Ligand code: NAD
């Protein structure tokens with residue numbers, strides 16, 4: 001399945017019964033919180049092109065009215081509505097199936113994702129509180145950095161609100177997979193469409209661990225290629241931050257990756273039983289409470305966490321996995337403590 005640029009024209013079946021006269025349309029509702037931003041705007045455009053979406057709710061603290069007016073002129077089926085500021089947040093969220101959260105500040109050169117913690121932790125906490133109050137059953141996709149901490153923050157908020165379902169909370173790490181696929185295909189001169197590299201761990205620096213030995217189709221790498229590709233994938237966010245030279249971080253590739261993850265979630269909600277994506281979720285794959293890995297998505301969220309990828313790691317991957325654990329553990333604990341210390 002892929003995002004479609006032209007409006008979907010389904011043939012009307014030649015049957016007399018009235019219920020067959022209208023084409024069957026999917027009626028899933030998606031909200032984007034932070035929809036006026038660098039990621040939010042192109043993400044809104046990509047979601048407006050999805051035939052699976054009936055309603056697209058765009059929320060921001062400013063500048064979202066114009067974005068929604070603009071998008072609403074595209075002749076694709078999704079109905080666009082705008083919501084500005086905390087007073088309109090509840091209405092934005094009611095009845096929504098998937099909430100995507102790219103709200104918050106991005107990095108500038110020289111910063112780590114953790115340097116965003118002080119501002120973004122509060123933003124994510126406040127928004128997830130509203131999700132708990134208004135659409136507690138929605139899938140929640142957290143994009144705001146540092147993902148390694150903002151996902152545990154979201155989990156703690158949902159626990160406090162008595163509606164935490166770990167199957168429905170996701171840290172979006174799709175961009176790491178998108179990058180790994182692109183770089184490996186370029187390096188090995190493979191058709192992009194064929195390449196799939198699982199990326200596990202977390203979403204910052206060395207916590208991003210591409211499992212190149214599990215690349216599909218099978219492809220051999222020299223030790224030097226493994227080292228260079230791994231480091232490039234781990235630093236790809238910084239590569240963009242430096243190229244943008246103060247104007248923010250990845251927005252377009254992130255919007256593409258987020259749209260892919262939303263589309264996969266919607267396909268799962270729509271009954272497709274063969275949907276797999278990497279995501280940062282509550283997990284028992286390692287001793288850490290959250291871990292990114294491939295997961296199987298279903299109607300109620302994470303249906304299974306795929307453990308195969310962690311079997312039979314190369315020595316390089318096994319070492320890198322052990323090396324990432326202390327940093328990932330600290331980031332997770334920092335997020336949990338942030339919410340618990342405010343009790
Ligand atoms: P941006 O500054 O361009 O946009 C952020 C938007 O969030 C703005 O429109 C702002 O008004 C809005 N916002 C701020 N506070 C808000 C609140 N309380 N409620 C609702 N909206 C609010 O930034 P961006 O480039 O879109 O990046 C957003 C976040 O995504 C950053 O934290 C960035 O680090 C992160 N990011 C994550 C990934 C990933 O792979 N997970 C990739 C790229 C960027």
Ligand code: LMR
Pocket residue numbers: 106107113145175236237238240241249250
């Ligand atoms: C990315 O990987 O591009 C994002 O996490 C943004 C960043 O700060 O690098």
